[in-house]
Amino acid sequence: VKLSQIGEFGVIARMEPGAIVRPDDVLCGIGDDCAVTRGRPGWVRLVTTDLLVERVHFLRSAITPRQLGAKALAVSLSDIAAMGGIPLDAVVSIAIPKDLAVEELDEIYAGFKGLAAECDVNLLGGDTTASLQDLVINVALTGEVEEDRVLYRDRARPGDTIFVAGTLGDSRAGLDAILNGRSEESDAARELVRRHHEPQPRLREGRLIAASGLAHSMIDVSDGLSADLPHVCERSHVGAEVFEAQLPLSRELEAYASARGLDASAFALSGGEDYALLLTGDERLGAALAASGVALAAIGRVVEDGRRELVRRSGDRAPLAPGGWDHFRSVP
Amino acid sequence: VKLSQIGEFGVIARMEPGAIVRPDDVLCGIGDDCAVTRGRPGWVRLVTTDLLVERVHFLRSAITPRQLGAKALAVSLSDIAAMGGIPLDAVVSIAIPKDLAVEELDEIYAGFKGLAAECDVNLLGGDTTASLQDLVINVALTGEVEEDRVLYRDRARPGDTIFVAGTLGDSRAGLDAILNGRSEESDAARELVRRHHEPQPRLREGRLIAASGLAHSMIDVSDGLSADLPHVCERSHVGAEVFEAQLPLSRELEAYASARGLDASAFALSGGEDYALLLTGDERLGAALAASGVALAAIGRVVEDGRRELVRRSGDRAPLAPGGWDHFRSVP
Secondary structure, three states: OEHHHHHHHHHHHHHOOOOOOOHHHEEEOEOEOOEEEEOOOOEEEEEEEEEEEEOOOEOOOOOOHHHHHHHHHHHHHHHHHOOOOEEEEEEEEEEEEOOOEHHHHHHHHHHHHHHHHHOOOEEEEEEEEEEOOOOEEEEEEEEEEEOOOOOOOOOOOOOOEEEEEOOOOHHHHHHHHHHOOOOOOOHHHHHHHHHHHOOOOOHHHHHHHHHHOOEEEEEEOOOOHHHHHHHHHHHHOOEEEEEHHHOOOOHHHHHHHHHHOOOHHHHHHHOOOOOOEEEEEOOOHHHHHHOOOOOEEEEEEEEOOOOEEEEOOOOOEEEOOOOOOOHHHHOO | OEHHHHHHHHHHHHHOOOOOOOHHHEEEOEOEOOEEEEOOOOEEEEEEEEEEEEOOOEOOOOOOHHHHHHHHHHHHHHHHHOOOOEEEEEEEEEEEEOOOEHHHHHHHHHHHHHHHHHOOOEEEEEEEEEEOOOOEEEEEEEEEEEOOOOOOOOOOOOOOEEEEEOOOOHHHHHHHHHHOOOOOOOHHHHHHHHHHHOOOOOHHHHHHHHHHOOEEEEEEOOOOHHHHHHHHHHHHOOEEEEEHHHOOOOHHHHHHHHHHOOOHHHHHHHOOOOOOEEEEEOOOHHHHHHOOOOOEEEEEEEEOOOOEEEEOOOOOEEEOOOOOOOHHHHOO
16 A cells, blocks of 8 residues: 555554553643643643655755755644644754855754744754755754643534635645746745744744633634645534635745735635644634734634534635645655 | 764853752752752652654664654653653653654654653653654653662762663664664564664663662763763763673674674673663672672773773773764654
């Protein structure tokens, strides 16, 4: 059997049986943005791990080493944000091809440590080894969150409003610009490429959302809205209705898509690596967060039956189908 | 500047500045087998991360997927053992080339989970992604140890006896057999290849050594005695004298080296990946551990001045020079 036949989530499903041998301290194992275990009184501990592989997740010719170091940490920070957590300690493993100069390695660490310092994260240790071909970086990151505030992806409730913190599609449009030689064609393209290479983990937003007490579920948009919202639906045994007209699109994405003659919504729906937060909860959440200066876009609602629908601008309804990143299927 | 010019430890040195931004909870960051942070009352927390890269650390044609999964965890378990600790929770990241069958992935997880269950380790989560070329596995593992029992590598004292738990050189001899087409030439060769592919983390020994209260420093032998003992010396500001005649050599290594016309001690001194424990402490440690059924070989002593010497069987003295694994220098 080929891996491409079972896909990324098939792979994950095969990992789960027998994984937990001491269940007492485990609140959530494989299957959410982070694993959750008991922590100090009133708190739970979070842990996540993310692997970036050259030619799958990045092109060394397109991203700077400094951006790469920061991005390797950012994707894990986003997982902590998606649980409502505070990041704590990281360990980083790097496999280094022979043609990487020491100065580039210094830049990778500088990028990593710059973002780590900003987010109050300790770099506790690591492993550094050789690679014959691809540059590979793994970050394992711990965090914590108050026991009564942690937000899982499997707690969406019928009637919830669906919100997004951040814009959607920018990163995918930036990748489109890189792959099609359009990185320099406009200010909008340049900015989208920058967003693709410098994702911002939404830690502050995650904390405020968790503290509001009005959110029921949360996930980060790493694989694209049309892939990540179905995860929430499946795990929560609910459906969802999303309104195309309400998707949070950046000015830059609209300008770029328009110049390309493409649909900005398509980038927003199927684009991975935005690291926006996707959450469901009480409709008053938007107003509550606005008071703290955090803009949430209300993009739809959770429904009781299993349908997952996109309501187009025209009023037509289309199935919300995963067209996001599946690494085993999207690699050429 | 090329990475090969600064070596593995040069790389690590570049990682350290600015790595710790919240020092209060950190007892030991980069530079020991594990990072050490404050834990529950009376205990400290341990964390380690290890990356295995195809063609650098293993050949897919030589190791079975089940052995590979177990080995990826074993190298991290050995880091916990070297601090005297109890392992707790692991997260595993895998980058999978397209030609790996699902059945092989299942075997990797089966190997990992088999050893994890034996050692009471939870597999909390992971990341699974594609790779265009090499299979890559990263394991990040936490553990804990009593605050007053944790063993660092920088506490060796002049006058200490140097001990080894386990035999030295078997793994290197197994690799020699693989690389020279001699894996099947004898029972000894087969057993050495097995030891290369199935290293045994010495968790029980590590716990008993820590509990004895007689050990002062400990490290695991992952890069070879002649590379790892100098780490202890440098960090502890001491020297060491090792007696060739007292190196713990297995029957299989002696038989294999003799059939090859090679020096068994050379394998023991420069061979990596044994995952034996190297420790220093009170001379009575050997007798104390023997009572628990753990054999320690007393191989030398810690001296005040900086010399690192090997006393050969002949009585001649030779500098104990690192000839162990340095990934940046040893890769062809």
